[in-house]
Amino acid sequence: MSAAEALRMAVQGVLTNRLRSLLTMLGITIGVAAVIILVAVGHGSQVAVQKQIENLGTNVVSIIPGFSFGRGSGGFRASFTQFTQKDVKALEDKNAAPDIRSVTPIVNGNVTATFGSASYSPSQFLGTTPSYEEARKSPVEAGTFITAQEEAQHARVVVLGETVVENLFGNQNPLGQTVKLNGISFQVVGVLTPKGTNGLQDQDDIAIAPLTTTQDLISGVANGLGQIVVEATKSSKVNAAAQEATDILTPKHSSNGQANFRVLNQASLLQTSASSNHVFTVLLAAVAAISLLVGGIGVMNIMLVTVTERTREIGIRKALGARRSDILGQFLTEAVLLSVFGGIAGVGAGLIGSRFKIVGVQPAVELYSVLLALGVGVAVGLFFGIYPANRAAVLRPIEALRYE
């Protein structure tokens, strides 16, 4: 019997019991779609994290002043520390810290900005130095970032994020305009390239002024630096740079041998989250694969029912000269047909499902998951079809003919 004949008989078998065939296919469809969508969700969240890493800059660490608890004369007490320009100078020492490319001090402040009748409070207001632009990957889209000259001259200039611009200026061009920050006039010299959200906050809701000016007018010199961003010479040197910074700062900022500051390597945190994301993706895929397996068992179940129902037909076919291989081919083709159509429908459902945001993640379909899901789906049909088809093939013709 030719393959075309086997296919023809199998198609007829599938069409004979349409509802049953459809429900059986649905099992495979759901399995295949689940694999594609869940892998896409996992991959999508990985992509999102990857983007955040790129936005943060891959080779920076943040050093944040903190406090430590120690046993002092009056019992337990917390000791606070502050970073100053001296610390910045110490970190910039190339001999002590060969792997540090730049050091960027940052002070934070709260301002209310007004322009004409518009008023807005950015969620972040920073005073910093020109190296911020490079270290934090925050290039300007228009105008210029804060220059070293402006920094040295305590110039009253400000660079704004897009959200701030929209709230204050609407559609007007902000460059060259004067805004009042807490009542003090600042000239807008630059607009930052939009970064979008990092998942927690709007990264464009920001205003940046020179460090010196900010300390003079907004945060106060006495309050110290809010954060020091250290950029390593290259991303492979991030850990070395962090260690050097720790070694330099520890003698100055510690009590009872405990450092009063924290070194945050955000990129590596995100990389950790990316790899845990990967584990998550694999787990999701495994759960989805189980549903594919269940779909396969559904195919086997229905094929066993079909073979039992059609025992007499099998007997007739054998009496007419069908060989074992003919019967095997017919029923195996039927099982594979169910899973192929179920699988193709599953690919369609998976691709459509992946177009929607799922729990805040835009799924990113991976070609390998589509091919794998379809391939495994078909293989599952083949595997679970073998037993029922073989059972049909080895039926003894006399008994099959006598079957009621």
Place this chain on the structure above:
Amino acid sequence: MSARRRPTVLLSGVQKTYGSGDLAVRALRGIDLRVERGEFVAVMGASGSGKSTLMNLVGCLDVPSEGRYLLDGIDVARLDEVELAFIRNRKIGFVFQSYNLVPRTTALRNVELPLVYGQVPKAERRERAHAALEAVGVANRAHHVPSELSGGQQQRVAIARAIVTNPSLILADEPTGNLDTASSREVMQIFARLNAVGRTIVMITHEAEIAAHAHRVVHLVDGRVAADDRTEAVA
């Protein structure tokens, strides 16, 4: 008949035992039977006489426990599964009591089936199947499925299916068992016509009137041939 011609069916000392030990059932206890080419033989017997077992053996659906069976000179006992399937396909045309057409499949397609398993090309298959349906007078029902056909029509389609491969032997098991008198007569007329053009027919029946259509009646009793009479067939 010339002694040099090979008989279509030659059974010698054929025994068939089901089970073993105390539970053994000896369905056939030594059958010697020779059916020449072109004969129309009826096998009669009460239920339990072994006629179904004999039919299964002659139809190559089963193999004898003892003795030899030559079909067209071929020793069937030595064949494997694939070869037996081939023999069933080429040498034997079955007609069953319950028609045994493949359900939800058109008459034409049913008749084509043996040719499908016999690797006959599609165009030739179609042509031969049509010719066979024509020969039994149901060509006009070619595209109907069995559930749309009367019992008599179904049995005629089954006969068409049995003769489409041009087999050495037509093996009919109670072919009129499920039919009314009129349809039975028609079916028996078809068998008579087929026999008249030289087909060898072995028919199992328990009805004497039906057996009367054959030229020779073999009586089975308890797994043995009790009588073997040549008769004049009724028209």
